[in-house]
Amino acid sequence: MEIRKIENLKIYDKFVENSPYNHYMKNRGWGDFKRTSTIKPIYLGFFKDNNLIGTALVLHFEQIIPYMYIPTGMCIDYLDTSLLTEALELLKSFAIDNKCVFLRIDPLVIRVSRDIIGNQIEGVNNEFVSETFKNCGFKHKGYGYAYDGSWHNRYTLIVDITKDMDTLLSNYTKVKQSVIKRHSLIGVQTRLGKIEELKYLCEFEKELSVTQGFKPHSETYFKEMINCFKDGAKFYITEVNLDTMISAINNELNSKKYAKDLEARTSKEKELDQAISLKNENGSILVIGAGLFIYSNHHSWDLYTYNKKSCGFLKPVDNLHYFVMSDMKNNNVKYYDMCGFSGSTSKNDPYYGLYKYKKSFNPEFIEWIGEFDFVIDKVKFKLFQETKKGF
Secondary structure (H helix, E strand, O other), X not given: OEEEEOOOHHHHHHHHHHOOOOOHHHOHHHHHHHOOOXXXXXXXXXXXXXXXXXXXXXXXXXXXXXXXXXXXXXXXXXXXXXXXXXXXXXXXXXXXXXXXXXXXXXXXXXXXEEOOOOOEEEEEEOHHHHHHHHHOOOEEOOOOOOOOOOOOOOEEEEEEOOOOHHHHHHOOOHHHHHHXXXXXXXXXXXXXXXXXXXXXXXXXXXXXXXXXXXXXXOHHHHHHHHHHHHHHEEXXXXXXXXXXXXXXXXXXXXXXXXXXXXXXXXXXXXXXXXXXXXXXXXXOEEEEEEEEEEEEOOXXXXXXXXEOHHXXXXXXXXXXXXXXXXXXXXXXXXXXXXXXXXXXXXXXOOOHHHHHHHXXXXXXXEEEOOOEEEEXXXXXXXXHHHHOOOO
């Protein structure tokens, strides 16, 4: 087997798209998106008898401490130990030849099968793949907490959307089913967004950043991502027709539904007041949610979804996900990746709310095997670890 740069990137694209290890971070669009004056994407191919049997998108960081990173690993048969060993040896040599301090790889390989609360169950066990990396001189970061500084989240939740939408909806929690059904009554709906509406994604992310303490992205950032992924990027907008909402609530209040339940009626009146206030401030049609997704072949990834803080009570992201799942099904997507959580299912975990929310869509608990480093210069690698935080 030999390794060489793929010059015809259409060949690279086709191989990655059809690989079971396909991921948006292996996509050429990701390489274009990450490209800067000091970050160079390199598209490598593994060839046997001149046949392409694997690929790797290598990000070469040509900085003071140069290194290489293969985000979400290679597209190759990880279960073939001899093939994987040979590929890793070739990558090590490639990194050495390019005078790198280290090579980092975080393969998109499931560690073991787990149930929705994280218990190991009978099924997949790919821990032998980790051993192959170690036998080739790679150091494993370990099977720790997800938010431990890893460059790619080790846990995610993925919904199988191959079933019809009625069945998918029936698998949501009862509360979420009720929310989505009510949306059709009060005028909440999701549609494809326009590029000029990215301002809403920025606005809602900024609102969240104030409480979560992270740095929000610019509109330019999102536009560049869409431009790099082209047709593989999809942007969605969720909005509410406040006239419809006000009319629907008035009809409910005028019916016998809340005649005896004063507590429920008070709650409904409060909701009516909120709708009227929102209309007075914003007009009849109000954007209340936005989301940016990437999809490729049978997979989609929820990269950014946010809602308007003052409209959280309307649960706009529930509507957004339901619509996007339907839209992705129309694009032959089978696996709807909700993109990361802490890995902990304990109510004491500070990020439990994120897990609880994503769990309500009936996903599968996925644990990847983690992060591996092949260290070439130990002194400079230690310096990198002491001065560099994250990716």
